[in-house]
Amino acid sequence: MHVSILFFRNFLYLKIAAALAVVALLAYTIDEPLGKPNGGTWLGYTLGTIGALLILWLTWFGIRKRRYGKGKLLLEDWMSGHVYLGVALLVVATLHSGMQFGWNVHTLAYGLMTFVILSGLFGLYAYIRLPRLRTENRAGMTLDDVMGMIAGISKECYDVAARLDDEVGQLVQKADADTRVGGSFWRQLSGRDPNCATTHALDRVRELAEGFTGTDADAGRQLITLLARKVELLRRARRDVQLKALLDVWLYVHIPMTIALLAALFVHIVTVFLYW
Numbered sequence: 001m002h003v004s005i006l007f008f009r010n011f012l013y014l015k016i017a018a019a020l021a022v023v024a025l026l027a028y029t030i031d032e033p034l035g036k037p038n039g040g041t042w043l044g045y046t047l048g049t050i051g052a053l054l055i056l057w058l059t060w061f062g063i064r065k066r067r068y069g070k071g072k073l074l075l076e077d078w079m080s081g082h083v084y085l086g087v088a089l090l091v092v093a094t095l096h097s098g099m100q101f102g103w104n105v106h107t108l109a110y111g112l113m114t115f116v117i118l119s120g121l122f123g124l125y126a127y128i129r130l131p132r133l134r135t136e137n138r139a140g141m142t143l144d145d146v147m148g149m150i151a152g153i154s155k156e157c158y159d160v161a162a163r164l165d166d167e168v169g170q171l172v173q174k175a176d177a178d179t180r181v182g183g184s185f186w187r188q189l190s191g192r193d194p195n196c197a198t199t200h201a202l203d204r205v206r207e208l209a210e211g212f213t214g215t216d217a218d219a220g221r222q223l224i225t226l227l228a229r230k231v232e233l234l235r236r237a238r239r240d241v242q243l244k245a246l247l248d249v250w251l252y253v254h255i256p257m258t259i260a261l262l263a264a265l266f267v268h269i270v271t272v273f274l275y276w
Ligand code: HEM
Pocket: 038, 039, 040, 044, 045, 047, 048, 049, 050, 051, 052, 055, 093, 096, 097, 098, 099, 100, 101, 102, 104, 106, 107, 109, 110, 113, 265, 268, 269, 272
């Protein structure tokens, strides 16, 4: 996805969404219902129906984006409309409720909807911003390139460590075998590894190198340079994995919350008709 979906067809969907929000606001301002404004007035029903239809349409996007082949609208139409009408929905649903919130299933539906919209805004930001941050972070390389360089440095470390004592050899071996990029979803999201074997090796070799003399001191310096370079590349690799995870994480909120919203909305509509 690209920032261009926001300008798509010369802001057509922004215009439609803004018109919808303005008309709803005007109607709400002009309308003088008996009692407080609420979902049960004629305007309340109208806005509620528009809101529910919007929610169904926004949900349909999940199905539409997986169906290839031609429809009348391009996927960009759907995406641009999804973003702008998704935000306009907040206005429509808020006016529909007459801001009569309480601890009930109606407000639950409203809360879930708000959650879906907020996660959508985050997703939009992520899709537009994160790919660039990823490319910058990898300095134009692919993640495979970075991992390849890390493996290359590990090999060089073995060669240099062979000239030094056993403890250094073990540290380098552990740094090679036990260093991880990625892992559990939370580890990926955190973008770091507090128990990184390479960082530990670097710190320890720095300490040991203070006692080195002669050719050992040269080898020690060489090893420190290599390990520091490896730590830096690992930092970039983990940051890349983190940015990739951020691109996915919001959909784990957006999609399940959409399903919960549909359920709450169904209960909301059934109960208002039952208890009317
Ligand atoms: C076909 C669609 C809808 C219909 C027929 C409908 C109907 C109603 C009715 C009759 C009320 C007044 C209830 C009362 O005064 O006790 C109401 C209130 C409300 N509706 Fe809807 N609604 C619809 C869609 C929506 C949507 C899409 C949302 C937001 C997700 C929503 C959220 C609310 C909220 C928060 C209230 C205020 C609750 C309260 O008064 O305590 N409704 N709705």
